[in-house]
Amino acid sequence: MxxxxxxxxxxxxxxxxxxxxxxxxxxxxxxxxxxxxxxxxxxxxxxxxxxxxxxxxxxxxxxxxxxxxxxxxxxxxxxxxxxxxxxxxxxxxxxxxxxxxxxxxxxxxxxxxxxxxxxxxxxxxxxxxxxxxxxxxxxxxxxxxxxPKLPEIEGIEGFQGEIFHSAKWDHDVDLTGKRVAVIGTGASAIQIVPEIQKKAGRLDVYQRTAPWVLPRNEHRYTKLEKAAFRHVPGVQRVARAAVYWGLEVRVLGLAMQPKLTMAHQLKAQGNIRRGIKDPELRRKVTPDYTLGCKRTLISNAYYPALDADNVDVITAGIDRVTDNAIVTKDGTTREIDVLVVATGFxxxxxxxxxxxxxxxxxxxxxxxxxxxxxxxxxxxxxxxxxxxxxxxxxxxxxxxxxxxxxxxxxxxxxxxxxxxxxxxxxxxxxxxxxxxxxxxxxxxxxxxxxxxxxxxxxxxxxxxxxxxxxxxxxxxxxxxxxxxxxxxxxxxxxxxxxxxxxxxxxx
CATH class of the missing domain: 3.50.50.60 (FAD/NAD(P)-binding domain)
Known part of the structure; x- marks a missing residue:
């Protein structure tokens, strides 16, 4: 009414x-x-x-x-x-x-x-x-x-280049050849970084806490599988149930006995070794906490992107942002054209x-x-x-x-x-x-x-x-x-x- x-x-x-x-x-x-x-x-x-x-x-x-x-x-x-x-x-x-x-x-x-x-x-x-x-x-x-949650960083509102949150991506900004900074290393950032790395002239990734990143066991469905899902009764229900129970057993490690996450932690460590050659960079991106404590991520492309010649992983805390740069607490100034904020919600x-x-x-x-x-x-x-x-x-x-x-x-x-x-x-x-x-x-x-x-x-x-x-x-x-x-x-x-x-x- x-x-x-x-x-x-x-x-x-x-x-x-x-x-x-x-x-x-x-x-x-x-x-x-x-x-x-x-x-x-x-x-x-x-x-x-x-x-x-x-x-x-x-x-x-x-x-x-x-x-x-x-x-x-x-x-x-x-x-x-x-x-x-x-x-x-x-x-x-x-x-x-x-x-x-x-x-x-x-x-x-x-x-x-x-x-x-x-x-x-x-x-x-x-x-x-x-x-x-x-x-x-x-x-x-x-x-x-x-x-979206924006970081509280001195001077960020005065940055004169392009700036946007990952959840409000500006597709009109061409990143080709640009000096780009990404603040954050969470679920969005690890998907964004490999894509930006392909285009940017230089990419700075500001990491406060390293995430655990497991391999992404991706599978592309064939035409035969799709046909079975569509036409054979129960097939997709069985596939769904298998996924469900495969994920559900992880509760044993996350919520009952954290030591059971060690097998996944070893997989994540192997993911670092496969994706990164530089020992110092490996050390930077290896977390110092138990896997699962923060959100566990999956990617096959993130570590190779970090290991690329045009990427720097920066662990020094951010002191302030100027009109054209980020200044870290160790006094280093890095000029940038684009600032991508991937700091969560x-x-x-x-x-x-x-x-x-x-x-x-x-x-x-x-x-x-x-x-x-x-x-x-x-x-x-x-x-x-x-x-x-x-x-x-x-x-x-x-x-x-x-x-x-x-x-x-x-x-x-x-x-x-x-x-x-x-x-x-x-x-x-x-x-x-x-x-x-x-x-x-x-x-x-x-x-x-x-x-x-x-x-x-x-x-x-x-x-x-x-x-x-x-x-x-x-x-x-x-x-x-x-x-x-x-x-x-x-x-x-x-x-x-x-x-x-x-x-x-x-x-």
């Missing part, structure tokens, strides 16, 4: 990446068709729409990095490049029959819980101006790697949390600042009724596919909405006790993982040293725990219950 300044919907979905699209498709299947998806970008795809830098590709095999309900028999290779993944998401969206409820080029600017109406009032702004939605539920799928400080105000009148960011970033089952947060995250706190992975986690969370959200319909609940909100117990148990499990004992500082950790990013166990366990909405862990209110002096009714 639309009035002059307010549009009423049952469900408002924020974000049209893998998470938001999955939620839209599954709500539609359930008959929950009164929803709107708002997306700040110009189309579906999320991370895979925005990250178009040279060499962009997935580091999880595509057989698993895709929806279980929309298998793709036409992947060109085991680790598919960005254009193929974006095209896949577009095809799924176009075939879903839900795109008529997507509103693109529209950002959520504010979401406030209205206690009287028991609705979320969501302010949006986009190409059609400002608009307000009143929604019974909000499903937030903003993406964990969606807000906001992960332990969710940007969307600053724009959501709950039932106690404070933003989610203010709550997180007081009690730490946490959510019950990575999906719901006390003080924020009827709000569901897809890819919320502690749902990230260091070993497998986030699409698997997304489908698990969407199953939980669907059952929550069914429960609300069946029982006549106006609101559901996790109790503080349930949230605390869940997250205390998570952090207890985290203490014995490689992410806590591996000897490194990573973007997995918040300012207090707590890992609020990753799931510290098997993904099939998470799926089991989110297979049914556990309403007994929630405070609920009935639809007809008066809002004044309101009390929770028993679940």
């Amino acid at each position: 639309t009035t002059a300044d307010l549009t009423h919907v049952d469900h408002l979905i924020v974000g049209a990446g893998f998470g938001g699209l999955c939620a839209a498709i599954k709500l539609d299947e359930d008959g929950e068709r009164d929803f709107v998806v708002i997306e700040k970008g110009s189309g579906v795809g999320g991370t895979w729409r925005d990250n178009t830098y040279p060499g962009a590709a997935c580091d999880v095999p595509s057989q698993l990095y895709s929806y279980s309900f929309a298998l793709n028999p036409d992947w060109s290779m085991s680790f598919s490049p960005q254009p193929e993944i974006e095209a896949y998401i577009k095809r799924v969206a176009e075939g879903s029959g839900t795109l008529d409820r997507f509103v693109f080029d529209t950002a959520m600017t504010d979401a406030t819980w209205d206690e009287t109406q028991q609705r979320w009032l969501v302010q949006t702004e986009g190409r059609n101006g400002k608009k307000t939605y009143a929604a019974t539920t909000v499903i937030a799928g903003p993406g964990a790697l969606s807000e 906001y992960t332990t400080d969710l940007p969307i949390a600053h724009h959501i105000t709950g039932s106690k009148g404070r933003t989610m960011a203010e709550r997180f600042a007081e009690v730490g970033m946490s959510a019950y089952k990575g999906t719901t947060v006390p003080e924020f009724p009827n709000l569901f995250f897809v890819v919320g706190p502690n749902t990230g992975l260091g070993h497998s596919s986030m699409v698997y986690m997304i489908e698990s969370q969407v199953t939980y959200v669907r059952d929550a909405i069914r429960t609300m319909r069946t029982n006549g609940y106006a609101t559901v909100e996790p109790t503080e006790d349930a949230n605390s117990a869940w997250n205390d148990d998570l952090q207890d499990k985290m203490a014995n993982t490689v992410w806590s004992e591996g000897g490194c500082a990573s973007w997995y950790l918040d300012k207090h040293g707590r890992n609020t990013t990753l799931w510290p166990s098997f993904t099939f366990l998470f799926r089991h725990l989110t297979s049914k909405f556990d309403v007994d862990k929630y405070a609920v209110t009935a639809i007809d219950q008066p809002t004044s002096n309101q009390e929770s009714v028993p679940a």
